[in-house]
Amino acid sequence: MTMRRRTIGGCIFGFGVLAIFLCTVFPSAAADFPKGPMNFWVPFNPGGETDIEIRALQPSLEKNFGVPWVINYLPGAGGALCWSKLAAAKPDGYNIGGVNIPHIILQPKFMKDVNFKTEDFVILCLIEYTATGLAVKKDFKASTFKEFIDYARANPGKISCGGVGKFSGQHFAALQFMKMTNTKLNYVTFSGTGVLQTALMGGHIDAAFASSAQMVSTKEQIKILSIGSEKRIGQLPDTPTFKELGMDFYPRTTRGVIAPKGVPVELQKRLEAAFLEAIHKPEFKAKMEQAGFVLQGLGMAESQKYLESEASTIYRLSQEFNLLPTAK
Numbered sequence: 203m204t205m206r207r208r209t210i211g212g213c214i215f216g217f218g219v220l221a222i223f224l225c226t227v228f229p230s231a232a233a234d235f236p237k238g239p240m241n242f243w244v245p246f247n248p249g250g251e252t253d254i255e256i257r258a259l260q261p262s263l264e265k266n267f268g269v270p271w272v273i274n275y276l277p278g279a280g281g282a283l284c285w286s287k288l289a290a291a292k293p294d295g296y297n298i299g300g301v302n303i304p305h306i307i308l309q310p311k312f313m314k315d316v317n318f319k320t321e322d323f324v325i326l327c328l329i330e331y332t333a334t335g336l337a338v339k340k341d342f343k344a345s346t347f348k349e350f351i352d353y354a355r356a357n358p359g360k361i362s363c364g365g366v367g368k369f370s371g372q373h374f375a376a377l378q379f380m381k382m383t384n385t386k387l388n389y390v391t392f393s394g395t396g397v398l399q400t401a402l403m404g405g406h407i408d409a410a411f412a413s414s415a416q417m418v419s420t421k422e423q424i425k426i427l428s429i430g431s432e433k434r435i436g437q438l439p440d441t442p443t444f445k446e447l448g449m450d451f452y453p454r455t456t457r458g459v460i461a462p463k464g465v466p467v468e469l470q471k472r473l474e475a476a477f478l479e480a481i482h483k484p485e486f487k488a489k490m491e492q493a494g495f496v497l498q499g500l501g502m503a504e505s506q507k508y509l510e511s512e513a514s515t516i517y518r519l520s521q522e523f524n525l526l527p528t529a530k
Contacts, residue, residue, distance in 0.1 A: 232468035235295060239270045243299030245284035246366065247277045247394030251415050251495070252300035252457055255329055258489055262480035277393040280367020282309045282316050289318035293464030295473065301325065303456040307513045308369040320513070321463070324470055325505040327477045328458035330495040332413035334375045335429035335441070339405045347427045347447050350409070354385040363387040364398050364410040372411040374516070374525070375430070375453035379411070381523040382449060413455060414438070418494035430454060437494050456498070456512070458505060474502050 240263075244252050253273070260271050276284040281302055291297040301323070310319045336350070344350040354361055365372030368391050376389050390407055392398040395416050402410045403423040417426050418437045426441045430453040434443060444451040459477055461470065480486060481499045490497055500508060519525065 232466075232472045235469055235472060236267055236269050238296070239272050240267060241272050241274055241297045243284050243288050243297065244273060244275045245277065245281035245300055245302070246275070247396050248275055249396035249399075250366075250394045251332060251413055251455070252302070254415070254493065255457060255490065255495070256300065258486055259329075259477070259480045262483060262486070263476060266476045266479065279313070279316075280309065280370040280373070280391070281305050282313060282318070282367075285309075285323075286317040288460070289322040289462055291462050293462040293466075295461065295465050295469035298326065298459055298461045298473065301458050301460040302371065303328075303458075303509060303512050304374060304516050305367065305370045305455075306460075307509070307516055308374060312369050320509070323460040324463055324465060324502070325509060326459045326461055326470060326474050326502060327481070328456055328498045328500040328505045328508060329477070329481055330490055330497050331454045331456040332415045332495055333429050333431035333435065334372055334411050334453035334455060335414060335417055335426060336379070336409065337402065337412055337417055337424045337426045338409045339402055339407070340424060341405065342408055342425065344427075345425060347442065350427055351383055351385065354383070354387065358386040359388055361387050361409055362390050362407040364390045364392055364401055364407040365412075366392050366395055366398055371453065371455035374520075375411045377525040378451065378453070378519065378523055381525065382451060411453070413494070414496075415494040417441075431496075435494065437492070456508070458498075458500075470502065 242256055244256065246252055256273060263271050276287060284299060285306065288297060288299045306320055309316050338344060338350065344353050363376060365376055367373060373389065376387060380387055392401065395413065398410055398412060399416050399420055401407050403420055414429060414431065414435055421438065426438060428444050428447055429435060429438060429441050430444055430451060432445070432452065434441060461473065478499060478501055481497070487497050
């Protein structure tokens with residue numbers, strides 16, 4: 203019995219020494235992370251919502267990590283080009299990027315030649331969302347929501363209506379809107395908010411499904427007919443919600459940060475904590491809300507639950523309204 207106790211005690215002591223040795227020789231992945239610049243991938247053109255949020259967060263992140271954060275732009279296919287590249291990146295924590303919901307749900311399921319799946323990423327946090335609204339160019343014939351519907355029904359397919367990407371939040375909103383209002387619009391895709399904004403202000407398209415942030419920044423150059431929020435937003439007090447106009451319609455785009463699946467858990471937690479700290483700073487919150495964003499600030503667990511809930515809602519709506527082609 204004595205020998206057995208000594209053997210067990212010796213094993214415990216040995217494991218303890220081994221654990222200390224391993225921690226010394228092979229320290230935690232997060233202990234000396236990062237050793238160099240961080241790369242943040244933006245899936246749309248400069249000047250869009252993802253660009254605005256990461257630029258606002260950049261000073262806090264660089265101070266927290268002590269290294270530069272390099273912003274890379276890779277627009278194309280409504281974000282799919284960037285996400286395909288990010289999914290294939292080395293999962294070492296140095297390559298992370300912006301994510302848009304529902305784009306990241308819709309594209310792998312319904313687009314051809316997309317080289318990623320929703321499950322290829324870990325969501326580090328969700329930062330904010332913007333309600334999607336309907337706006338028209340300044341000299342468009344319709345000045346109210348009702349006038350727009352009447353004109354669209356009388357002129358099926360003649361209204362050019364822009365949005366960012368295909369199988370994106372704005373594309374899904376346009377499809378749902380047409381089904382609900384019995385209208386037919388000519389949906390025109392753009393590679394980012396900046397170019398969509400320029401096209402609408404310049405009168406190159408008749409209308410657009412655009413974010414609340416875009417509408418706030420250009421409200422003097424366009425006519426905003428309605429917004430997809432639960433209630434009117436403070437920066438657009440005269441703009442009615444779709445709900446006020448009789449539609450049970452709340453389109454939005456939610457944005458956050460993702461990393462390739464396989465990033466060590468210690469680094470995931472390190473990145474999550476840094477982003478949440480920066481997001482919850484009063485100056486960031488004030489800046490984003492003034493620009494028409496709604497702050498979320500959700501961590502990994504809550505973000506994953508949100509993603510799963512949105513996926514369920516989108517699939518239900520797509521079947522209910524027969525909006526999308528058969529899943530690939």
